Amino acid sequence: MTGPIVDVHAHVLLPAVEAYVAELDPEGLAAAKELDARRNGPESLAASGRMIGERWQLLTDLPTRLAAMDAAEVDIQLVSPSPSHYYPFLGPADALDVAQRVNAAIGELVGRAPGRLLGLGVAPLQHPQQLVPALDDALGRGLRGVEIGSFGASATGGQTGTVELSDPALNPFWAAAETAGAVVFLHPFGCSLDERLDRFYLANTVSQPAENAVALSHLIFGGVLDRYPDLRVVAAHGGGYLPTAIGRSDHAWRVRPDARRCRQLPSTYLRRLWFDSLTHDSGQLAELIRVAGPTRVLLGSDFPFDMGTDNPVGAVRDAGLPEEVVRAVLSGNAAALLPDTGDRENPAT
Numbered sequence: 001m002t003g004p005i006v007d008v009h010a011h012v013l014l015p016a017v018e019a020y021v022a023e024l025d026p027e028g029l030a031a032a033k034e035l036d037a038r039r040n041g042p043e044s045l046a047a048s049g050r051m052i053g054e055r056w057q058l059l060t061d062l063p064t065r066l067a068a069m070d071a072a073e074v075d076i077q078l079v080s081p082s083p084s085h086y087y088p089f090l091g092p093a094d095a096l097d098v099a100q101r102v103n104a105a106i107g108e109l110v111g112r113a114p115g116r117l118l119g120l121g122v123a124p125l126q127h128p129q130q131l132v133p134a135l136d137d138a139l140g141r142g143l144r145g146v147e148i149g150s151f152g153a154s155a156t157g158g159q160t161g162t163v164e165l166s167d168p169a170l171n172p173f174w175a176a177a178e179t180a181g182a183v184v185f186l187h188p189f190g191c192s193l194d195e196r197l198d199r200f201y202l203a204n205t206v207s208q209p210a211e212n213a214v215a216l217s218h219l220i221f222g223g224v225l226d227r228y229p230d231l232r233v234v235a236a237h238g239g240g241y242l243p244t245a246i247g248r249s250d251h252a253w254r255v256r257p258d259a260r261r262c263r264q265l266p267s268t269y270l271r272r273l274w275f276d277s278l279t280h281d282s283g284q285l286a287e288l289i290r291v292a293g294p295t296r297v298l299l300g301s302d303f304p305f306d307m308g309t310d311n312p313v314g315a316v317r318d319a320g321l322p323e324e325v326v327r328a329v330l331s332g333n334a335a336a337l338l339p340d341t342g343d344r345e346n347p348a349t
Helices: 015-024 026-040 042-054 056-060 062-071 092-111 128-140 168-180 207-221 243-255 266-272 282-292 312-317 323-337 339-343
Strands: 006-012 076-081 117-119 145-148 183-186 232-235 274-276
Touching: 006 056, 006 323, 015 026, 015 092, 026 042, 042 056, 056 062, 076 092, 076 183, 092 117, 092 128, 128 145, 128 168, 183 207, 207 232, 207 243, 207 266, 243 266, 243 282, 266 282, 282 312, 312 323, 323 339
Parallel strands: 006 076, 076 117, 145 183, 183 232, 232 274
Antiparallel strands: none
16 A cells, blocks of 8 residues: 555534534424434434444544544544534524534544544535535635535425525535535435335435435536536445446436436446445445446545444455555545545554
C-alpha cells in the first residue's frame, strides 16, 4: 500500500446538539422519535437501543475511536454525523442554526485529530434555501462537504412538501458544491415506505438500499449530473439497489419517452458518481466495481454501527479483486476524491 487507508463512511454522535434540539423544539423531536419508532417497530427499536449503548464510546470518545481505527488498519476516517442529526422537523431558521452547530461540533472533533480525521457537516435538505448557507458554513470550518439524506420531508412522514434530489430548487446547492469541489455524502435516514418495514429490521435492510436507489435515480434521470458533471457525490451502502439493477433503468431510457430525461444511458452516470464499498457481499462489490469502474469505489465501514463492518479492509482484501483494484479502493480513489490524503504517508504520527 503506497498511501493511507481512508474510510469515507464513519459516523459520530453529538449529544450536545441533541440536547440543544430537545430544548429548541421538544414537540418536534418527540414526533420525529415517534415516527422513527413506528417505522422500525418495537423489536428493532429495542435492539438498536442496546446496540447504541454498547457502542456509545466508539461514537462519542475520540481516543476510543482512534484505537478502533488502528485495530481496523484505517489511517484516516471521513467522519459524518449520525443521520439522526438531520432533524427534518425544524423550520428554516432553526434548521440552519442546528446545521451550523453540527458543523462546528464536527470541526472541533476533527481538529483534535489532525492527520487522522476529516469531516463532513450537514445541510437541511427539507429547506433548499438553506442548503448553500449550510454548505458554506461547513466549508468555512475546514470540512470537506456535507451529508444529506435521500429526500427532504416533514417529520410526519407524509409526502406533502417532499423535496427530491431532482427538484430544481436544489440547483443553487448543486452549483455551489460543484464549484467548491465539495463532497456531498448521500446517506438515507428513514424511508417513505414507513410502517410497511416495521418488522425484521426491514426499516434498515430494505429501506437504506431502496432510498439510495430512488435518490440516485433522481440525480440521473432528473439531469442533475448533466447540468453539474463535476459533482462529487458519494453514495453510502454501495449505492443500494441501483448499481446491480441498472439494466432496467437503461431499458426504460431506451423505450419510454417519460424516462428519457437525461442525455445518456443511466448506466453511464454511475461512472460520474462515487460509492462506498459497504455491500456485505463480495459478488455485489465486484459488480459495483464493474458498472461504476474501479476508480469510483472507496472504502466504507459505517463505523461503528452494527450494520457496518468492524473489518472493512479485510472485506475488500478478501473479495477476490485484482491487487491494483484493492489498492485503489483502500487508498488511491480517496486520494482522488480528497487530494491531500495522498500526501499523508504516516497519518498516525
